[in-house]
């Protein structure tokens with residue numbers, strides 16, 4: 532694909548006698564956001580691990596600007612690919628600003644202190660992720676959502692060619708979910724992200740790839756991919772697709788199983804209580 536920065540080419544991962552990812556091919560074009568969705572255990576994190584080189588594929592390759600990542604020195608690929616992973620955490624008693632500054636490590640030469648430009652980059656990333664007020668706090672004292680935002684800030688200061696995010700909205704309250712995804716959408720970054728929330732994926736992703744049991748089962752624009760048939764087949768859930776009234780992106784309304792007979796209808800439920 533023209534303008535492709537990252538390509539997963541026929542990527543397969545086998546472990547413990549199982550195929551976890553099966554000949555997966557995905558292209559991520561420059562400045563585009565590609566979402567990887569699928570049920571628990573469908574292979575999303577495993578595929579992403581190959582991109583940030585925590586895992587070596589059994590076969591196939593990950594290409595960055597056409598070059599097989601495994602042919603690059605680890606330091607060079609670490610500069611180019613920043614990752615926020617399920618395992619991203621720090622047990623060290625560092626302050627928030629120290630952790631954010633660690634994003635410059637792949638670019639550092641020897642023990643040089645950060646330049647003025649790098650300091651400005653760190654400040655900007657902390658502002659964007661709304662963690663400036665936490666700058667001097669130990670990361671060990673942060674809530675899950677605060678820590679997640681610090682780790683995204685760290686990934687941004689890396690100035691990567693590609694940003695790989697595994698469930699970046701984990702732990703985030705709705706405001707910070709919306710802020711993070713709005714920021715990503717306007718950032719011009721090239722992003723490959725696993726997301727569980729299909730409605731957020733529809734709003735933020737240019738392209739969605741759906742994994743099921745390690746295989747790509749659908750790929751295209753959110754409107755092409757997020758159909759009731761697909762959601763039923765892959766997730767086993769009935770859903771109605773509506774259009775977001777302002778943006779027109781598809782949004783899913785999930786059908787819950789019918790409530791047992793005798794359960795009050797949700798609209799009336801608030802009438803129950805000590806005063807009713």
Ligand SMILES: Nc1ncnc2c1ncn2[C@@H]1O[C@H](COP(=O)(O)OP(=O)(O)OP(=O)(O)O)[C@@H](O)[C@H]1O
Pocket residue numbers: 546547551569570571572573574575576577578
């Ligand atoms: N090292 C391993 N050895 C054996 N099986 C593994 C290994 N790593 C992952 N798996 C299995 O591979 C499958 C895919 O896991 P993966 O974490 O990639 O799924 P996922 O789509 O990211 O899931 P989730 O949505 O729950 O985060 C799971 O069944 C998991 O148990």
